[in-house]
Amino acid sequence: MDYADFFGQAAPGLVRMCFLATLDREVAADAAQEALTRAWRDWDRIGVDGSNPEAWVRTVALNLCRSRWRRVVRFSRLAPRLYEVDDRPDRLPDLDLHDALRSLPTRQREAVVLHYWADLRVEDCAAVMGVSAGSVKQHLSRARARLATALGTPAPDEEVPTR
């Protein structure tokens, strides 16, 4: 596949995934841009037939989201706030879900985004997140319970078990 085609297909979804993973527009755009640039840099290696550049770029983007989000959080705790950031804009359609996602630990939120939004199988989530399938199931299970409590709705269905 040509990089230009890959970029056209992957970029919009990657930005959205990063937004759901961080709930921060700046961090999301920054991480997606960096991941796609790294994919471009390494395209000779990751763009070959039989490879999975989409999974690769998701993994890199999530790693970047995680590290940059941590940096943002750490900085915001240490530094006086010199400007106002509208990090919960009213134009978002579902503030309950936004807040419920924000209350999840990072790994649980990532698992929810990959499994319930990107529709990845547990095994594929595990490959992207760099953890075992069992660990993904654990994150999903705990996230489901937390979301159900926060949203006041029944927990979403269990993911299809692998055995």
Added chain:
Amino acid sequence: MNELHERLDALSRAGSEGLRVARPDIDAHRLRRKVWLPVGALAAVIAIVVGIVVWQAAGGDGGDEVVTTDRSTTPDAATDTSAAPPTTAASRTPMVAFAEGTGGEVGEPSTLRIRFIAPDGSVIADRAWSEVQEPQPGMPGQVIASRGLLQRVPVGRTRIEIRSTGSGWTCITTVTATPDSRLIVGSKEGDLVGDAGACAAVTSVDEMLAMSSPVPAAARPYLGMTAAEAEAYAKAQGTDIRIVSDNGLSRVVTMDLRPDRVNLTLYDDRVVTASLG
């Protein structure tokens, strides 16, 4: 699940509205390839020429001298492992690794007990998660686990009872082992869902390998090595390595991306897969 998907979808659309990422310069990419491909080809030609010159200076192909080597009686052939990594013979004893939580996380000593029970009801082993927990220096009463708990089991079905003597939480799961099985059981103690079907997750090393990315060439030498062998090999190569998972227990690791670092996954003190990053 559909409702959650739709709500997430709507949130992601609204949240990323107006965000744009720029495509890297494709022309520059082509230029880079145009520049580097000839340079690479030239370097390869020079390397081949230099190699031929050095080989001939060292005596070429040895002329008419015939050298035979009986590998079965050559001591070096039997003992020298420096040229190639040790290979792992397939395990013929089924193994189960039990893992709880995340490796490297500091916490209280665990009260989990894991009983492995044969189909006839006899107890194969009665183990404790605290066996793999180690005291944390400078933090009295705090412990960490850095690897899963290994247990050999017979071929066939084995019932595994996981019980917390502290909270009374109990989980029962069953695994079916073949002679080469390398299974991983992850418990979910404290899980709010916690029903019998979801209180433990069972997977295997083979499943883990099937969904892993192919091992890069630079990391392949580590496959099959013990942790000690891998450390020695890495030291000799001047390479940084780290263990990211041991006996099914994923460790807390930094998420920085370092293309020259080798990440090792161990099972039963053997590297089963490796990656760079």
